[in-house]
Amino acid sequence: MPEGDVVFLAAKRLHRALAGKTLTGCDIRVPRYATVDLSGHRVDEVVPRGKHLLARIGELTIHTHLKMEGVWHVYGADERWRRPAHQARIILRTEDVAAVGFSLGITEVLRRDEEVTAVGHLGPDLLGADWDAAEATRRLCREPHSPIGIALLDQTNLAGIGNIYRSEVCFLSRVHPATPIGAVPELEALTDRAHRVLTQAAHHPPWRAHVYGRYRMPCPRCGANIARENLGDGYGDRSVYYCPRCQPPP
Numbered sequence: 001m002p003e004g005d006v007v008f009l010a011a012k013r014l015h016r017a018l019a020g021k022t023l024t025g026c027d028i029r030v031p032r033y034a035t036v037d038l039s040g041h042r043v044d045e046v047v048p049r050g051k052h053l054l055a056r057i058g059e060l061t062i063h064t065h066l067k068m069e070g071v072w073h074v075y076g077a078d079e080r081w082r083r084p085a086h087q088a089r090i091i092l093r094t095e096d097v098a099a100v101g102f103s104l105g106i107t108e109v110l111r112r113d114e115e116v117t118a119v120g121h122l123g124p125d126l127l128g129a130d131w132d133a134a135e136a137t138r139r140l141c142r143e144p145h146s147p148i149g150i151a152l153l154d155q156t157n158l159a160g161i162g163n164i165y166r167s168e169v170c171f172l173s174r175v176h177p178a179t180p181i182g183a184v185p186e187l188e189a190l191t192d193r194a195h196r197v198l199t200q201a202a203h204h205p206p207w208r209a210h211v212y213g214r215y216r217m218p219c220p221r222c223g224a225n226i227a228r229e230n231l232g233d234g235y236g237d238r239s240v241y242y243c244p245r246c247q248p249p250p
C-alpha cells in the first residue's frame with residue numbers, strides 16, 4: 001500500500017501539471033459521479049492529506065485515495081497510457097496533459113467545505129506544514145496497551161505511515177514493534193523520527209529501507225538476521241520487520 005511519501009509526490013506531480021489550468025475534459029468513471037463534468041473550471045491546487053489526495057476545483061474537491069493498487073499518471077495530451085484504460089477511474093484533461101487515476105480505492109466529489117468528512121478524522125499529517133509531534137504523541141497514548149507497530153498504522157493517531165515506515169521507525173528507535181505504547185521510551189522522539197523519515201523520503205527520493213523487506217538479511221547496525229512477524233493486527237497479512245538483537249521483545 002502506498003505510504004504518505006508516495007501520495008505527497010503524486011500530489012506534487014498533479015499540482016505541477018494541473019494547478020492554474022482550465023480543464024478541457026473531465027471523465028469520472030464512478031457511477032455516482034459519472035455525470036459530474038468540471039470542464040471549463042480552473043484547478044486551484046492539488047494537496048495531500050496523509051494518504052489522501054484533494055484536487056480543489058472552484059467550490060468542489062475531488063477526493064481520491066490510492067488504497068492498495070491505485071496510481072496517478074500524468075501524460076502528454078496524445079501520449080499512450082501505460083495502464084489498461086478500463087482501470088481508469090478518473091481522467092482530467094487540460095490543453096496539454098491528461099492526468100489519469102488508475103484503480104483508485106476512493107474517488108468522490110465533495111463540496112470544498114465538506115472536505116472534513118473525508119479527512120477530518122486524520123491525526124497530524126507527517127508531511128503537512130502543520131505537523132504537530134506533541135498532538136500525535138497524545139493521540140498515540142489514548143491506547144497505552146496497543147502495540148506501537150499497530151498504533152502507527154492508525155491514521156487517526158498520525159497520518160501517512162504504512163507497512164514500510166512502521167518497521168523503519170521502530171528500527172530507528174530500537175523498539176520492538178510489539179511493545180505496548182505505554183512502555184515505549186521517549187515516545188515523542190519516536191513520533192518526531194517518523195516525521196523526519198517520511199520527510200526525507202518525500203523530499204530526497206529514492207530512500208532505502210534498513211529492515212523492511214530484508215528478512216534474514218543482516219541488520220545494518222549489528223549484523224544479526226532481520227526477523228519478521230505478523231502482529232495479528234487486522235490489517236491483513238502484512239509482516240513487520242525488525243532486528244531481534246537491536247529491538248528486543250517487550
Ligand SMILES: [Zn+2]
Nearest residue numbers: 219222243246
Ligand atoms: Zn541489529
